[in-house]
Amino acid sequence: MGQHITVIDYDPLWERKYEEESLLIKDILVDNCVAIYHIGSTSVEGLAAKPIIDIMVAVRSLEKVDRTAADFSKIGYEYLGEFGITGRRYLRKGGDERTYQIHIFQAEDWINIGRHLAFRDYMRTHKKERDEYAKIKKELARKFPYDIDGYCDGKENFVQKIEKLALSQFDGTWDKMYLAARNVQYEREISSLIEAGGVCAAILTNKGNIYVGVCIDTECSLGMCAERNAIANMITNGEKDICRVIAIGGKGKAIPPCGACREFMVQLMPENYQSIEIMLDYENKKIVKLGDITTSWWI
Incomplete structure (x- = not known):
């Protein structure tokens, strides 16, 4: 049967x-x-x-x-x-x-x-x-x-x-970004003093391109967050305008950018950083604007 x-x-x-x-x-x-x-x-x-x-x-x-x-x-x-x-x-x-x-x-x-x-x-x-x-x-x-x-x-x-x-x-853009970031997220031991890959990030530019990066953790303060690594990849490829950002922690969950990454994006786009979309909860598609979670007193 x-x-x-x-x-x-x-x-x-x-x-x-x-x-x-x-x-x-x-x-x-x-x-x-x-x-x-x-x-x-x-x-x-x-x-x-x-x-x-x-x-x-x-x-x-x-x-x-x-x-x-x-x-x-x-x-x-x-x-x-x-x-x-x-x-x-x-x-x-x-x-x-x-x-x-x-x-x-x-x-x-x-x-x-x-x-x-x-x-x-x-x-x-x-x-x-x-x-x-x-x-x-x-x-x-x-x-x-x-x-x-x-x-x-x-x-x-x-x-x-x-x-x-x-x-x-x-519009599967957030899903594409999530997959692209997660695809490079795995632990790497670079040397006895440097590890990388525990956190990943993807950014979407106004041209529709997705750039990814992973965190680089060092024994001192010379490391780099995944978001800034992705942004560096974007700049290296001749772009500078960000539309969307997703950072992903060790359990595959979206996490908010740290203060340093927020300030970096503000300085990168001082005229319109407020419009950058940040994914806070991928499963439930909870999204905020960078301007909503970043102070502007120093601009």
Whole structure:
């Protein structure tokens, strides 16, 4: 018998299940894990769904992922390789009563990462389409309770239409910045006196370019914050106007720039530093302007 297809009303416990499973995944991938996301219908509050938690992971190296297949098997996953999508690693748990699916992409694979985030975010903010999707899925589940191909084919046109619409409206710049910064965030021992990489940062310029940097920590005061390292990279490449900044601490969480970095950006853009956007909470997209968190008494 094939996979059993059921569609039920949204369950708030799905988010907790994602959080718990994501910890297991991070423990296996360790430093190779750049970012992890709850995607698919169970990530959309209010949307009826198959009770299967879809998880997307961005990594530095798919080859390193392949070497963890046995570790994933120990926690119940089938490791199925690309499974029809080039550049993906697909894993599933639960057999015919599927419980979890993991979709792993290289961090630079924005086409695949972006389309999943765009679809999720669109469904989160558009009730009419969300309700329509729920109705389609419930009808298909009744019609094809053990025919996953029939179920998927039945919703394909709707999914393609929404994905195209979602991508046309999606601004994934913060996500691109987060991935770019996290991709260079790992500990480096440069010498007996210098370590680097514990904190990372990305900046977006008014030309749409993203520059990244990591912190450099020394035994004295000669080190450099990740934000200023990214800015130095920007200046080296002939630009000077910053639009957005995200700095990321050791646990993958956004952190505010320190006072020295704020003052550096003020001196770099004294006429319009107030407009620079700072990401304070990536998961909840909490953003402030530099002018709101920086005093201007000395200008």
